Amino acid sequence: MERPRRIPHVHAATLVGLLILLAPFVASTPAYAQADFAGNWAPLYHEDFPERIPGPELGDYAGIPLNEAGRLRADSWDADRISVVVEYQCRPHGGDYMMRGLSNMRIDAILDPLTQRVVALRTRMNFQEMERTIWLDGRTRPSPNAPHTFSGFSTGVWQDNVLNISTTHLKENYIRRNGIPASDKRTFTEHWVRHGNYLTVQTVITDPVFLTEPLVRSQTWTLDPTQQLGRDVCETVPEIPKAADVVPNHLPGANPFLREVADWYGLPAAATRGGAETMYPEYRKTMGSPTNPPPAICKRYCNCGLNGGGCNLQ
């Protein structure tokens, strides 16, 4: 019978001393599997390309869980508003849309100089020089009476290799660039995952003002070490004379452009009006037939994103 090996005797005080010496190194080392997001990232537009690059068609609300208020607000939106009203000309995307819009991105890690731990991630986009800070130091949220910003106030917490981000204090903006509104009461969560040179960001938007249930979208980025972001300085300029009390808008029931998207693509008009049911694949079985059949050949945004194709109208 083999005798048990004798465990060397270690004095308790020595063990405690070793632990104290090792403590700073353990504390300053990131947990296993926490990814480094710092670097230059280029967006991949294979997801929802027509919506993101040429831009959404007017009146296309499909796939958005809009309520009645959101639908009417979008119906009354007039695209003139973002050019005629100077205060809109240099607006950035909201924090939830900027990860989805047309822009490259750089992520910087902000380190605590003492501990060398990452206390925040700062993103910068070239479009409108949008910047956003995601705090990782456990700080509390500002008061509800504090100002809101387009980027919002974001905090992140690691769960295994996923960075879960929660954002509040957003300004009113849009969910889709055709007037679908996003209120200043909305919040969103994100799940950032890095797979080698790819970054996937899943966004879940909750808006009690305009949505009946959360809207889930995802975007993918690829690492691009050669990328350099330049400046994008925007200046507001009145483009046409306009009285101060004029805000371009369509009266209820008077927007002439709402049927275009259904007619151009051969879709049932009801499907383009949005609503939670239009988010799910099963909706295809019940959405009915289009008023006009789909065109025999593609006439609009036919090669967007395919084989490097552009989006020129044919």
Add this chain to the structure above:
Amino acid sequence: MTKHLTLAAVGLLALAAAASLGAQQAATVEPTPLEVLKVQGNVFMLAGAGGNISLQVGREGVLMVDTGLAAAAPRMMAEVRKLSPGPIRWIVNTHLHPDHWGGNETIAGLPPDNLQPLKIAAHENMLNRLTTPEASAQAPAVQRGLPLNEYFTPTKDVHFNGEAIVLYHEPKAHTDGDTVVLFRGSDVVSTGDIFTPGGYPFIDVDNGGTVKGEIDALNHILQLTVPAKTQEGGTYVIPGHGRICDEADVVEFRDMVVIVRDRIQDAINKRMTIEQVKAARLTRDYDTQYVSPTSFVTTDRFVEAVYKSLSAASTPARGQTPAPGGAGRGQAPGGRGQAPTGRR
């Protein structure tokens, strides 16, 4: 005589409405903890005492824009004293509703400062409405806190704590005696109830408010604000109620008022009655954002005020012929297309 009786009745109703507003807000706001937030420069915002209070603090003492509800005055004063032990030398009241000037009396009752007596400024229309015989009979105790340093010009300049401060009269907006305050050095604007981002504006038609004046006043606030990068920050705006804002927030609010105005004007042009307008739910895309179960300004109250304001303006004066087809879409009676030019 009949005219005087009518005016007296209107005055009493206005005071009763103001008192009712104050009482309602006292009931809902009183338990709310007070909060002081630094805005920027020398200016702070005190929330929770009724209407928002702006505080400008420095070596000369304290200047306050509005003083909240009377019932909240002791707690309000405790918060002010945490910020500054200096004398309160100026109060500027933005308008006549008691959730914005209810604390005046308490401050006016503090031991006098031998160097400089307390000055309480407001537009004269506010003072006039508070000092009708009927109003005075209703609330004789508040005489001590009346804004007796009233002004009647479009602007009034104050220099305090090393900063230029400009008071602007906004005619016929939320009431007919509204004042907007620009802290020029700190780059902060205090709006009173012309701007209330969490709820529809209270267009107090009985006290001289109009939707046209409301829009003009909001556009004037936009003239005073200069955003920083990405159209945010820069000039900060302290609203009558709600969180600290900036120009972008005022733009959204202005757009809402203009679009609702356009819709109700269109309904008036189609000869719809107020009941038909309410039934049409023309504001349903804004109700989810601007109305809550505790809102003082309900959808009906807002729609009625806009309808009443536009209808009154549309009524032709004796001897005048109305324009064919009415004012037309978006043509606010009184002149769409007339930007608030020539202002100060």
